[in-house]
Amino acid sequence: MNGFEAISYYNGWAQAVAGALIVMTGLSLLALIVSQLYKIVEFSENLGKNKDSARVKKKEDDLPADTVPDLLKVDINGLGELSRPYADKLGDSFQLRELYDIFQKNSLPHPHLTIRSLREAGKIVPLGDGMFCWNR
Amino acid sequence: MDLLLQFLTNTGYYLADYRNLIMIVIGCLFLYLAIAKEYEPLLLLPIGFGVIVGNIPFFKGFGLGIYENNSVLHYLYFGVTTGLYPSIVFLGLGAMTDFTSLLERPKLMLLGAAAQMGIYFTLLSGLALGFLPKEAASVAIIGGADGPTSIFLTAKLAPHLIGPVAIAAYSYMALIPIIQPPIMRLLTSRKERLIKMPEPKRTVTRKELLCFPVIGIILCCFLAPASIPLLGTFFFGNMMKVSGVVDRLAKTAASSIIDIATIFLGLTVGASTQGDVFLTPKSVMIFCLGAVAFSIATASGILFAKFMNLFMKEKINPLLGAAGVSAVPGSAREVHLVGQHEDPTNFLLMHAMACNSSGVIGSAICAGILWSFNVG
Numbered sequence: 001m002n003g004f005e006a007i008s009y010y011n012g013w014a015q016a017v018a019g020a021l022i023v024m025t026g027l028s029l030l031a032l033i034v035s036q037l038y039k040i041v042e043f044s045e046n047l048g049k050n051k052d053s054a055r056v057k058k059k060e061d062d063l064p065a066d067t068v069p070d071l072l073k074v075d076i077n078g079l080g081e082l083s084r085p086y087a088d089k090l091g092d093s094f095q096l097r098e099l100y101d102i103f104q105k106n107s108l109p110h111p112h113l114t115i116r117s118l119r120e121a122g123k124i125v126p127l128g129d130g131m132f133c134w135n136r
Numbered sequence: 137m138d139l140l141l142q143f144l145t146n147t148g149y150y151l152a153d154y155r156n157l158i159m160i161v162i163g164c165l166f167l168y169l170a171i172a173k174e175y176e177p178l179l180l181l182p183i184g185f186g187v188i189v190g191n192i193p194f195f196k197g198f199g200l201g202i203y204e205n206n207s208v209l210h211y212l213y214f215g216v217t218t219g220l221y222p223s224i225v226f227l228g229l230g231a232m233t234d235f236t237s238l239l240e241r242p243k244l245m246l247l248g249a250a251a252q253m254g255i256y257f258t259l260l261s262g263l264a265l266g267f268l269p270k271e272a273a274s275v276a277i278i279g280g281a282d283g284p285t286s287i288f289l290t291a292k293l294a295p296h297l298i299g300p301v302a303i304a305a306y307s308y309m310a311l312i313p314i315i316q317p318p319i320m321r322l323l324t325s326r327k328e329r330l331i332k333m334p335e336p337k338r339t340v341t342r343k344e345l346l347c348f349p350v351i352g353i354i355l356c357c358f359l360a361p362a363s364i365p366l367l368g369t370f371f372f373g374n375m376m377k378v379s380g381v382v383d384r385l386a387k388t389a390a391s392s393i394i395d396i397a398t399i400f401l402g403l404t405v406g407a408s409t410q411g412d413v414f415l416t417p418k419s420v421m422i423f424c425l426g427a428v429a430f431s432i433a434t435a436s437g438i439l440f441a442k443f444m445n446l447f448m449k450e451k452i453n454p455l456l457g458a459a460g461v462s463a464v465p466g467s468a469r470e471v472h473l474v475g476q477h478e479d480p481t482n483f484l485l486m487h488a489m490a491c492n493s494s495g496v497i498g499s500a501i502c503a504g505i506l507w508s509f510n511v512g
Contacts, residue, residue: 002266012263012272016256019505026359026501027249027494033351034344035242041343 076121093131151193155411163187176310186406202407213404221401222284228394230373237490240336248494250440251460254279254433273506279429280499282462289503299409300419304426312466323438329478331453333487349375363504434458459488462495
């Protein structure tokens with residue numbers, strides 16, 4: 001048996017059409033998922049960041065007022081002078097996370113509260129896109 | 137004297153016939169292409185030498201030949217007939233593949249899918265020429281331009297055709313620099329070949345690279361479970377590479393393991409092409425169909441890219457469609473070179489690699505589909 005007769009007898013047309021459709025559908029779906037994948041990854045990263053900052057805020061809010069060291073209440077300029085050399089090491093702009101890490105590495109006390117106080121005092125100002133700089 | 141005569145009648149010189157000599161010449165030709173021309177030497181050298189080994193005449197019944205039980209070659213051939221070597225090769229391929237270019241340009245995945253139409257066209261041609269359905273499917277997969285996939289499917293559906301199908305598949309993969317460029321030039325205008333592809337607008341993150349193998353295997357293997365032996369190991373190899381926590385394993389998969397599998401795969405496939413099995417009208421038809429499969433696959437990728445351009449504001453260079461075949465990185469290199477020939481400032485390589493990577497996945501899915509259509 002040869003020719004079109006053989007193709008029809010062995011269901012060749014159905015196999016070819018079905019096979020082509022299946023592979024096109026499969027790879028199209030994969031392409032669609034891949035094209036949206038970065039959005040899903042960004043969303044999950046933002047979700048994680050929001051949870052972290054909410055946790056940090058909760059911890060700071062939970063601290064009774066009388067646990068804040070006197071230095072932080074009284075001498076914001078002294079605190080700024082102490083912290084600025086470390087911020088300068090990070091360059092003109094930096095993320096708060098990086099500042100926190102460098103404070104922690106150099107054993108500065110209460111790095112969270114320090115950064116919060118410096119922000120509230122306007123010593124650290126936001127530049128946008130998650131970056132900050134020292135207010136000169 | 138009798139002893140000497142008995143020895144002489146058992147030598148290859150006495151037992152040789154013209155088919156052994158033709159095949160040995162073919163084996164030497166493969167060695168020449170591999171060594172002097174450097175056409176896919178990693179494949180053609182083991183195959184070429186295997187052809188020579190497999191066609192040395194011997195007295196049957198001594199457990200020497202590849203088709204005789206308890207012979208060394210027969211034990212090594214086990215990895216071909218069971219589909220073990222192709223799975224291991226895919227493990228190494230996955231560990232070597234960087235999907236960054238594909239994830240940066242997901243729409244190019246469609247070109248990898250379009251290039252698989254060569255497989256289905258060849259399926260119809262094979263049936264029309266009198267091949268049985270399983271044989272036609274084994275010949276059709278040559279259009280995927282993937283040697284391990286071709287061997288895998290043929291071992292499952294039509295083991296008696298492993299020799300000619302493998303030789304055809306690997307020969308045409310090695311001849312990509314000769315087959316593809318004329319088709320590319322024929323189906324595209326100069327203006328189309330000059331299209332420059334825009335650079336990706338964003339960088340792919342590590343998390344995306346980590347998610348892709350998991351998404352890929354779930355989507356593709358749920359769709360075509362018969363492709364698990366190939367795509368399962370492929371995505372596993374890739375996961376090892378991108379995870380960064382099993383570098384030792386990834387390096388081993390991408391080097392020693394794939395090399396061992398390639399050596400034994402090539403040698404035993406070559407040795408299986410014995411003259412009395414290989415030099416038949418069917419083998420000639422398989423070679424002709426293989427050329428058709430390759431050409432149609434290249435053409436369908438290019439034509440689909442032109443079709444996509446009808447609906448897209450940012451046009452795709454249609455040459456990229458030719459890279460939708462699974463011959464990594466040969467066809468990507470050819471697409472890049474043809475593009476460069478028109479405009480030396482046009483860099484198509486990474487875009488072509490995206491299509492190539494997609495072609496590997498597409499051809500493995502097609503193998504799974506054809507196997508499930510023809511099982512039983």
